[in-house]
Amino acid sequence: MRSLFSFLNRENKRSEIRHSDFAFVFFLRSIASLIIIVLIFLLLYLWNGSLPILKITGFKFFTDSNWDPTADQYGALPFIYGTLLTAVVALLIATPIAVSTALFLTEIASKKIAKPFGFLIEMLSTIPSVVYGLWGIFVLAPFVKIYIQPLFNNYLGFIPFFKGPPFGIGIFSASLILAVMILPTITAVCREVFLSIPTTLREGVYALGSTRWEMIKTAVLEAGFSGILAAIALGFGRAMGETMAVTMLIGNRADIAFSLFAPGATMASVIANESPEATSMLHVSSLSAIGLTLFIVSLAVSGISRLITQLTKRRLSK
C-alpha cells in the first residue's frame, strides 16, 4: 500500500512515476474492458434473443425440419443440413487443391516464383464475398447449369443425390464458390505448417535415396498431417460463417432435398435473408437461436483448429 500513497511525498520522483504508470494501466484496462464487455453483451443478447423460441420448442428446434414463418413454425434442421453439406462439399473440393498449392509454394517453387504466386493466392481472400456472389450468379451458375450438371446427370444420375433440377443455382454452386473462398485460408495454414517442418527431416529422407514425391509424402505430409487437419478445421469454420456469396447462389429454400443440385439454405444465409423482414417476435427469436448456434459451432471449430496447431508446433519444435 505504501507505493499507492507515497505520491503524497512530492520529493519522491520515483513514486510519482509509479503513480502515473498506475493511472496509465488503469486507463488502458478500462478502455480494453469495453472490448470484453462487447463480447459478453453479444453472448447475452444472442442467448436472451433465442430464449422465447427455445422455451416453446426446446431441443426440438434443432431436429424439426419445418420452417414456415408465415405460420409461425420454426425448425432449424434444414439450415443445419445446408450449412454442413455446403461446407463439407467445399472442403472436399478445396482441400486437395489447397494442400497441393502449399506444397508447390514450400517444396517445389523457387523463391522467385513462390513469392508472387503466394501473393496471388492471398489476393483471392481479399475479394469481397458479395463480388464472389455477383460473379457466381452471372458466370459460375450458368457454367454449372450448362456443363457440370449434365455431366453428373449422365454419368452419376442413377444416384439420386447427383440428380437435381437444372437451375444452376443450388447447393453445388454455393459449395463451389465456398471452395474458392476458403482455399487461401487452408493454403496459408498448410504453408505455415510445412515451413515449420525442419529441413533436416527432408534431408534425412533424401539421404535415404528417395525421390522428391517420396520425400514430400513421408517428411512433409505425414509429419504435417495434424497441421493439415487444423487447416481443414479452420476452412470448415470459415465456410460455415460465409454469408453473402452463399446467399446469392444457394437458392434460399428452407428444404432438405437429398440432392447436390437442389436449392437449399444455410444458417448464415437465412439470417441475412430474413432478418430485415422479420416482424413476429418468434421469428426474430428463431433467427437469434440460429445465430447463437452458428456462433458456438464456429467457436468450437476454430478452437479445435488452434489447439491442433499449437500441439503440432510444439511437437515439431522438439
Added chain:
Amino acid sequence: MSSLNSALHSTLRKRRFKNNLMTFVIYLFSLIAIIPLFLVFFHIIKNGSSSLNLDFFTQLPAPVGEPDGGMANSIVGSLILISLASIIAVPLGILAGLYLSEYTEDYFASALRWTVDLLMSIPSIVVGLFVYTSIVVPLKSFSALAGSIALSILMLPIVAKTTEEVLKLTPTHIREAGLALGLSRWRVILFVVLRGKSSAVLTGVVLALGRVAGETAPLLVTAFGNRNWPQSIFQPTPSLPVQIYNYAISPYENWHRQAWAGALTLVTLIFVINILTRLIFSKDGLDKNQS
C-alpha cells in the same frame, strides 16, 4: 544377378514415374487454384468497365426501367459508415493492441487476448445479428449508427492484433534505453514504442479498413440501404456492397450492369489499399519477420 538388376530398374522406373506424376498433379492443382482469381478479375473488368462512367459516381440510382443512373449515394453512405466505424474502432483497437504487446505478463492481458481472438473468429453475420437485436430492434429502424457499430466490432480485433504484432517487433533494448533515462513506463510506451512504429500501426489500420470495406452481410441487417442520399445516422443508409447485392439479385439488365460497375469500383479500392499497405509493410521490415 541380372534379374535382380532388372527388378531394381523396374521399381526405380515406377518410383520415378510416380514422382513425375505427383509433381504434375501438384503443378496442375496449383494452377487450378489461381484460375478463379483471373476469371473473377476478367469478368469484373470486362463487365464493369463498360458500364462505368462519370454518372456512376455522381448520380442517384435511376428508377426501374430508366437507363443510366449511378451509385453516388451508396459511395457516400459507405464512406460515412466506414468513417464512423473507424472513429470507434481505431482508438480502441490501438489501445488494446498496446496493452497486449506491453503488458503481456498479467491475467488481464490473457483475458483480452482471448477476447480478441474470439471476436476474430465470429462470423460477420452473427455480429450483424447481434447489432440487429440490440440496436435496430429497440430503435425500430435500420440506421447508419447500427451499421457502423457492426463494422467497428469487425474492425476492432484486426486493429488490435496488427498493432500488437507491430509493437512487439520493437527491440527490448529500446524500451530499456527509455527506462534507463528515468522515463516512466507509460511515456516509454507512448512516445518511444508507439511513436517509433506509428507508420506501421497506421498501415494496420488501413488494412483493417480494406478488410471491412467489402463487408456486406452485417450491413444488410443493420444499415439496410435506401435509394436516396443518406439522411441522418438514425436512418437507413445505403452502402456500396449492399447496393451491389440488391442489384445483382434484381431481374433488371440495367441494374446488373450497375452491380458490375460497383464491383469494379469496390475491388479496385480494396486492391489499391492492399498493395499500398504491402509496400509500406515490407519497407518497415515486417515482411522479414512474417515470411
